[in-house]
Structures are given as structure tokens and as C-alpha cells.
Amino acid sequence: MDFFLQLTINGLVVGSIYALVALGFVIIYKSSGVLNFAQGEFLLIGAYFFLAILENARVPLLVALGLTVVSATLLGLLMERLVLRPMIGEPIISVIMVTLGLSSILRAIVQGIWGTDTHPFPALFESSPIQIGPLPVSRGYLFSVVSSAVLLLAFTLFFRFARVGVAMRATAFSQQVALSMGISVKHIFAISWSIAAVVSALGGVLLGALRGGVDGSLAVIGMKALPVVILGGLDSIGGAILGGLIIGVLENLSGGYLDPYFGGGVKEVAPFVVLVLILMVKPYGLFGKVRIERV
């Protein structure tokens, strides 16, 4: 039982970070219809950048986080401006290919700067766990879960109630009609790219802290967002959250219980098996919107 509980908690912690990264994915998809394959690199850059600030500037944790957020915002704006804006009006599939290219370029740049070795993360939290009921929970885990939860809630409310949030959904429906309302589609894209870059960077920092170090494999984890969002429904924020948690827990449980029998690797495969099963029943994902079709 203890083993099960431990695995589940681990799963929820990692899952909440997946959810955060998936949120970035969904935001870009929702407003522009583009799947951003450079999302993993956003994670990587965020984590490295945070590390660099922490090591070189010796500033408090929160300041380093703040600076990471600022630079991620700039990164998102830059990507949108340099790479995606020239592509406005081109077929979506071309734009998606561009993000694939972007992913390779960013990865090369990151490797050029930081190399391929694992950079250890400094211990950000005291190692003594916090007692929640009968369970001892590590401070790092708690910080991860709480900050992911706060961010996810904030963005859910933003899309539901904020004018700009609603405008982002409107733009997702039709750019031309959004333009006719006086909504600047360019601004909307810029906002979604910077939000995506910020949540990914924070996800990268949290993951780095959890794993105790950063290397290129973090970008691979970033792409876990793909099964997460497909599971949750590409355009649903609630779906991204639940999808993230489900995949996180599934991974840990299947890894914990089945890996000994299969000699490892189940953890990586299990989410995709579940994904396929769910998509057979719900082709739009758990919460994807079924297109309104009427004549």
C-alpha cells in the first residue's frame, strides 16, 4: 500500500508538471492551430537559464524564477516575431514544420552553450519532509504541485473570464472574424507564444529540481505534452490538466509494478497504450470539443 501511495504521489507531482507544459502546447494550438514541436526546447532553455542565473548571480530563488519568467517571455515573443509572423497566412502544416526546424536549431544552440553533460541542480529546498496527515511529503514535491496548481488555475480563469483570454479563443475560431472585431491577431499570437514559453520554462525548472539536474533529456520529457494534450483534447485546458495527471500517475504505477517483469521500459510505453485505447472511444480526446456542425 505504501508503495502504491508513493508511486501515485510521484505520479501526481510529475503529472502536474506535464499539465503545465501541456498548457503551453494547448495555448498555442488554441489560438493559432499550430502544434509547437519546439516546446521541449523551451523547457530546456528555461531550466538552463534558471540554473545559470542561480549559479552566476547568487540571487534568491524567487528572483531567479522571476528573471527566468522574464527571459522566457522574451524568448516567446522573439520566436513569434522572427519565425512565426512571417508565416502568417501560410498553411498550418508548413508552420508546424517550421516549429520542427526551430526545435533542432534551438537544441543545437543549447548544446553549443551548455554541452551535453548533465548539469546538477543545487538543492533548492531543505531535505526534511513536511508531514501531511500520515504522509511525509518532500518540500520540492509540494512546491512543484502547488505552483503548477496555482498556474493552471490562473490560466483557466484567464481563458474563461479575461477579455484577452476570450479573444484568444475567438482568434482560435477564426482569425478573420477576430480581425473584424478589432482584435489584433498578431498580438494574440505574441501573447500565446510568450505564455507558452513561460509555462514551459517554469515546467523545466520544476522538472530539473525534481530530477536533480538538467540535460538534453528534459526536452524529451517536454514532448510528453503531446500524448497529454491528445489524451485531454488538443483544445481543452481542463483536458490538459487531467491528461497530465493521468499520464503522470499511469507512468509511475506501470513503471513501479510492471518494470520488474518486463525488464524496464514499461513506463515509457504505458501512456501511449492508454492513449490509443482512449482515442478509440473518444476521438477528440477526453475533453476535446466536438466540432459544432449544423447547416
Place this chain on the structure above:
Amino acid sequence: MLRLENVEVIYDDVILVLKGLSLQVPSGRIVALLGPNGAGKSTTLKAISGLLEAEEGEVTDGAIEFEGQRIEDLPPEKIVRRGIFQVMEGRRVFEDLTVDENITMGGFTRHDRAELQRDREMCFNYFPRLRDLRGRLAGYLSGGEQQMLAISRALMARPKLILLDEPSLGLSPLLVQEIFAIIGRINREEKSTFLLVEQNANLALSIAHFGYIMEGGHIVLEGEPEKLKSNEDVKEFYLSGGGKKSYKAIKSYRRRKRWLS
């Protein structure tokens, strides 16, 4: 208020659609723009609102002047802020937003909260049916209700000029009557100016103060509604609905030169 002078529009760098179109919309008026399918009516509206930009279309010649200033090179979001709002053909509501959210988007460029709230009430007064549908996804509304929503969205922007593209499209005659009556009311009560594109010439001329008839990318006839209605050719082609020949084939048609100052 609005002046188009010899406007030329080209799509995709090669397709010439507007060929020197000129028209004027005076403040406070309803001006009807009539013509057969493919004449370039929607293109004219999109040239004014800047929405051509989203369709690889471009104003390549001539001038569009609004309140004395050239606007043909402005992006659509700036044109909305100047006070021109287009209700696109086919209603184009945000289907996966609620009625309320659609109305909010209409007022996107404004920030005066209290006034916005009052204008939302005004929309519900003009279209009481929408009030009960506030929380409903717009995609599930009937065609008529969507048209009401599209017009409400325009009202929320408090535009000086509303470009209305075929509001009668696909609606039952009774509903069309109702919507046109409300357009007339909005014009009188809110002092909104309209440039109204229609296939249904009779109806459009019944509320318009002035009418233009266009064909093949330019204006072929213009005048007071009464004059247009009594014009034999207009009767034959647009009011009886049985037009076969083109205006160009009619001897009495004479293209007038405009604004050759």
C-alpha cells in the same frame, strides 16, 4: 463620411475584382449596395474594413477616405478603432463562444465598462430573443438568431459606420422583415450609418436613403431608392428576379465619369 474613389482591388496579385469603384456614404444614412453574385460587393466591404488582408487581397489603386483621412493602408484593427465595423457575409459568429462572450468580443476595442454594460442591454432591447440565449454556445443558435448576434456584436463597438453584408442570407422572409425593421430603428435611434449589401433589392431599397448598383467590379447605376425602383432596367433585373441580360448590353446604360477633378 466615407468616400471610395476609383478603387481597384486585386486578389492573389492577379485576380482583378474591383475595377475603379467609386461611391459615397454620407453620415447618418443607410446606403444600399446592390448587384448580382460575384459583382464584388463583399470585396468592396472588405476593402473598406481592411479584411482583404486576411484573403491575400489588396487595394492597388484609388483611395478610400473616412472622415477625411485615407484608410486603405490601415490594418483592420485600426480601422475598427476609427469607427468602421463590418458584419461579414454568412454571420460568422464565434461558434464555440457563448452569446455573451460573442457580444463581449464586439466591444473588444472599448474599455468603458459601464457604457459597455449599457450597450449590452441595448442589444438585448433590440433583440430580446438573445437575452434568453446569453449562456448558449453561439454555434447552436438558429440562423436568424446568429444574424441578430452578429448585428449586436457590431453595435457593441459603437461604430460610426456599419458595413452589413447580406443580412437576409438564408433567413425566412418574416425574419428578414423583422431584422430590416430593426436596422432601420438602429439607424434612427443610434444615428448609425450603414452601408448595406443585399441581393434582396426591394427590401434594401425600402429602408435605404440612397442606392448603388454594381456589376463586374464597378458602379453601373446610382440614385434615390424611388428612382432606382422605378427604373425599368432595375425592375427587370433586380426586382422581378428574372434578369438574364447584363447591364452592359443595354443601350440606355451610360457610364458616368465620377470625381474626375
